[in-house]
Each structure stands twice: as C-alpha cells, then as structure tokens.
Amino acid sequence: MKNFLATLAILAFTATSAQAAIITELSDNFDSEGTPQANYAGFTNWDITEGTVDLVGPGYFANLCREALGDSCVDLDGSTKDAGVMTSKDEFAAGTYDVSFWISGNQRTGTDVVEFFFGDYVETFELAFSDPWELVERTISPSGPAPRFGFECVGGDNICAVIDDIEVKISAVPLPAALPLFGAALIGIGLLSRRKKATALRRG
Template sequence: MMYKRLATLLSATLFSFSVSAGVIFQDNFDSELPNGGSQTNYDDFLKWDVTLGTVDLIATPNDWNLTCAGGVGKCVDLDGSNKNAGTLQSIALTLDPGTYTLSFDISGNQRNSAADSVEVSLDGFLTETFLVSANDPWQTIVRDITLTSQTTSNLIFEHNGGDNIGILLDNVSLVPEPGTVALLGLGLFGLIGARKKFGG
C-alpha cells in the first residue's frame, strides 16, 4: 500500500515535470486580441515585446488577403505600418544546459513586394539571417541549439527594412531535444515496473 501511494506520488511528480520540460516556449499568436481581428502596429503581445519599430497582427481572413500558417488563426507581419520594421523579442527564457530545438514558420510577404530579410537569434547563442521572397510559401525552420551552462536569454526576430510589407511569422516554439523527454518517459515506465513488482 505504501509503495502504491509512493509510486503514484512519484508518477504525478514526474509527469508534471515532463510536461513543463517539454515546452520551454510556444506561441502561435492565436490568443492575441481574442475579441478582435487584425491590428496594425500591434504592441500588446502576451509573450513578446516590440523593442524596435512596429509589427502588425494579422488575422485570417483579413482585408489584405494575407494567410497565416495553416490557413487559420493569427500571425505577425514583422514589418508594421509606420515604415520602421519591427523587432519582436520574447519574454526571458531560463534554460538549463542541454540541446534545444527552435522551430518557427515564416512566409514571404504575400504582396508581390521585394524580398525581405529577418535576423533570428537566441540572444548570444544563435544568429541567422533569412532572405524570403514575396511568393515563398509558409515553411517551417528548425534549428538545434546546444547550451553548456544555464542561461537566461530571449528569442529575437529582427526584420530589416521598413516598407510596411514584411515576412509573416507564426508557430514559434523552443523545446528540449526529444532525448530528454524520452529519458523521463523511461523513468515513468521504470516506476510502473516497480509498482507491479511490489504488487501495487
């Protein structure tokens, strides 16, 4: 009986740990402005600050015929509406040593304008510039980042230029590499085995 209660307690603890460890950061922008649609020069993000320039919140459908990833929900035009392209910076993320997978979706500006570029970084650890043509469809970019010590950083999307027509961004996530979660899963199976062994 005691083993059963202990195993149940440990299972619950491990489960909640694995859930929180599974996603460090995730945003599809669909929770912005729950009672509204698109908004130019939007600066009220739940998980981001606009630290330079402006960005537009885009809701599908909209007056500009822009389509967010998957054809539904909301996304961001990284070049807002005041001729000063935006820099979107996430809330601070505290990361333990390990390997993380950064994933995000970007699309061309969908408005037959010149190609745009955005510099993407996990501040201090990864910096990469993406050049995206107007008609480039939605694509998912995936990058692994390895940290050797605990660090606090931000995800930053810095759009270049400023003609109000920019790259669209959606579905940003940062998760530990699958091996970390798999190890936690093994621990859980081990506990189930222990419960059987002790007749729990």
C-alpha cells in the same frame, strides 16, 4: 558541521529556485491574441523592443496566414516605416533547445531579410515576396546568461516576412552549477568523518 550542511542545502535550493523562474519552453501560434491590427504591441509572450509589427488574421489580411480561416500570424514590419524587433518576454535557462517556426515571404512585393536570434545565435533569412510557408527546425545551445529568443526584420517599407507557430523546447539540461559544488562538499565531509573515526580508533 550541521550548520555547514544547512548552508550548502540553502545554496543549492536557492540556485535551483532562481533557475525555475526562467522558462524552458515556449509555444505560440498567436491565435489567442487580441484583434488583428497594425502595430500590435499587446502580445502575451513577446515584447516589441524596436519598431513595430502587425498582428494579421481574421478581418485584417487573413490571407497572409498559413490557415486563412481563424488563424493569426505576425508580419514583422508594422505600419510605421520602422521594422520590428520581436523579443521573448522571458529568458531561457541554459541548455540545448529544439526550435521550430514557420516563415513565409510577405506575399505582396519585393524581398525581405529577417534575422532570427536565440541568445548569441543569429541566423539570417532572405525571402522573396512569393516564397511559400516553410518550416524551419534547429537545435541550438544558446550561450550567455539567460538568453532571449526573437526575430528582427531588416527594412522599413511596412511589409516583411510573416511568422507563425513557434515552438521552443529544451532537449538537454546542463548539470546545475551548484550540484558539483554540493557533491564535492559532501565528499569532503565524508573524508573528514573517516579521518576522525580513524583517529579515534588509534587513540582507543
């Protein structure tokens, strides 16, 4: 019996430990990145999984950002005629998330299409070049194991919509899968113990 309980405890601990390695929040305004430049790939929180993006800011198209003085942001189409896909380095735990980010038109010419994704959730934005900065807020419950978060520019003309100030924070955590199993096992152990006691009393 003791060995059985120990095994259950180890399983529950392992499940929660594995979950703890997956993030439940992300906040990024890009201001702590390196020197703004074309085809930037050294992001702290993001992988550029396809194409290229530009980190813009002081000394490099700073006027594109929400706060031109000292602020950095991301143009989702770099300077290689191959628009970028920007994906979070880390995966997110299962749950419901409050998501917000700022997005604007490219402030130069034409129209751009950007896909925002979080796991299997996908939303498309079409922005004219002159569209001002807009705050996007969503509550999303991404499905699938350990989803990632990101943006994709559909195009390849070296300019795309610009994003900034991303916030992702969990708002509701589902019951860990190991807990119902652990609870059911404890109930079973309790019933078994009662039966043994009842049997012992009858025999006595």
